[in-house]
Amino acid sequence: MARTHAQWQDFANTLSIEGRAFIDGQYVAAADGRTFACLNPATGQHLVNISWAGAPEIEQAVSAARRAFDSGKWSTLAPLARGRILKDFALLIREHADELALLETLDAGKPIGDTTAVDVPGAAYCVEWFAEAIDKIGGEVAPVDPKIVGLVTREAIGVVAAIVPWNFPILMASWKFGPALAAGNAVILKPSEKSPLTAIRLAALAKQAGIPDGIFQVLPGAGDVGKALAMHMDIDCVAFTGSTAVGKLIAVDAAQSNLKRVWLELGGKSPNIILPDCPDLARAARSAAGAIFYNMGEMCTAGSRVLVHADIKDAFIAEFSKAAAAYVPADPLDPQSRMGAIIDRVQYDKVLAYIASGISEGAQLLCGGRAAYADAGLFIEPTAFVCPRPDLTICREEIFGPVLSIITFHDIDEAIRIANDTEYGLAAAVWTSDLSTAHRVSRRLRAGTVWVNCYDEGGDMNFPFGGFKQSGNGRDKSLHALEKYSELKSTLIKL
Incomplete structure (x- = not known):
């Protein structure tokens, strides 16, 4: 029990x-x-x-x-x-x-x-x-x-x-x-x-x-x-x-x-693209909250950049704000807790410094932005910013904490350009009702894993895990992982 x-x-x-x-x-x-x-x-x-x-x-x-x-x-x-x-x-x-x-x-x-x-x-x-x-x-x-x-x-x-x-x-x-x-x-x-x-x-x-x-x-x-x-x-x-x-x-x-x-297997700054034909905006918002606030955002695959189309930006933000409210830092030993503590004081201070950077560079604070229970442990509120442009520090650097950047785009080409404009290439996601769009966008995203209409799901061992660019080389999981731990030998026997 x-x-x-x-x-x-x-x-x-x-x-x-x-x-x-x-x-x-x-x-x-x-x-x-x-x-x-x-x-x-x-x-x-x-x-x-x-x-x-x-x-x-x-x-x-x-x-x-x-x-x-x-x-x-x-x-x-x-x-x-x-x-x-x-x-x-x-x-x-x-x-x-x-x-x-x-x-x-x-x-x-x-x-x-x-x-x-x-x-x-x-x-x-x-x-x-x-x-x-x-x-x-x-x-x-x-x-x-x-x-x-x-x-x-x-x-x-x-x-x-x-x-x-x-x-x-x-x-x-x-x-x-x-x-x-x-x-x-x-x-x-x-x-x-x-x-x-x-x-x-x-x-x-x-x-x-x-x-x-x-x-x-x-x-x-x-x-x-x-x-x-x-x-x-x-x-x-x-x-x-x-x-x-x-x-x-x-x-x-x-x-x-x-x-x-x-x-x-290295870092990431993964984009989560919400197209205007997103099949379920409320579900996309809940998924986006989980993608950045699960494990206190301490994930290399964290969906730390949400790229949302201008036509649905306001509706998405409203749904996301409701979803984010479900993540409340609390005692990790409580089975009901959805967020725990930041790993140590060094990381805690680093995340708070990034939050301060977002505010100083003109990002609009949507939620969070502060330490939680500052006298009781290393807890930080789930934090999200609406960013005026994609080149802010919080939009480009891996934070490894519960901090989301929401960035607006106007067409698919702009979304893909922003998504790929990073040194990393670990993961990405796209939300669309059109199957052809899903395939086209997925092919253009430079990432080792691309989710469609979900984020960080299907964690089966059959799928290789790893990234493009400075997200590393080789793959964990799947039979491909065995390639890393063995050498090929050719043996030729003349009859």
């Missing part, structure tokens, strides 16, 4: 939290004793001190991963056998769903209703999906001279460093380690220092499921740990989700070390 607000609070008060790194099958503290504090952003409460991995821990983890991979105890297991162990891992994630959801909520300020319904089930589904897929894909027999047998096969790439963000800690991590483990690799997971708790707990569940020591490890720490992994000569691949600025640094580090494979 679902827990009540009081029951979640009681659970939080009795929860035992692990804060150490997980290396070669066991939890270990940093050799130098260095730690950093993990705080609840909704209350400021100190949760636990987290071990900050240093050079000794990084070397131990990489050595263990290389040793475990080279032994073949995971990489040479039959795909079906690996899949069975990963399905046991997924089952354990489900069995510990409430614990993991609570860790996520306390750590990242996310509403418990979201972590129990989306984040943790989504992570289990991802691991299970790749577990079931890995024994159903094969190689090729190339059409060559009949005196030659030509085989094209895929092999595990080796040691993978997965560096993941703080906004969807367990879900984004699963999108990396799910396919990487399924393909036979050893994984070193580096969670964000802002939200490391679920990654640390997952390590013990992976061992319990039967994943061999050294194959799944967790190194907490800040940017220095990520840089060390990106520079390490014995890591074969880095998969990163985070900001474009950090992604560029990782690419440089990888190039300057051993030219390891680098896969980057």
